[in-house]
Amino acid sequence: MATTMLKGNTVNLAGNEVNVGDKAPEVTVVNSEGLADVKVGGAQGVKQLIIVVPSLDTAVCATETRNFNKRASELEGVKTTVVSMDLPFASGRFCSAEGIDNLTVASDFRNKDFANAYGVLIADGALAGVTCRAIFAIDENGVVTYKEIVPEITAEPDYDSALNAVK
Known part of the structure; x- marks a missing residue:
């Protein structure tokens, strides 16, 4: 079982661990705009950057999303999606207030299919x-x-490495 840390304490992750070289599972999440289904993962004919955050209602997640929104505008032909468990209504309000318009913000609230398929469920x-x-x-x-x-x-992620991976 994979782990991460929360304020120095080990946290276990559930679901199927996905690693570099694996086929990315295709999963449906819910867009914060209009509650439309959004497919992430799988072969889509374009590069994808999937950014996973606990909740946009926290300072680090909000900062991370703002940073990726700004830097995603530099990426050509890359589908960039932020996925959290936030309700689409809450993430929609966040996007409106913060001017998030260069990426898709989606929710995995319905069945936690994404979190389980990618092994990122706390x-x-x-x-x-x-x-x-x-x-x-x-x-x-x-x-x-x-x-x-x-x-x-x-902590925030390694922005440069993530962005370089899809350039």
């Missing part, structure tokens, strides 16, 4: 039931080319 501790902080880059053929499970949930 299984225990204070944040049990939400996603950890992680990033997956997927090539046009649906193969995972980059993975980061951020070692400390309260």
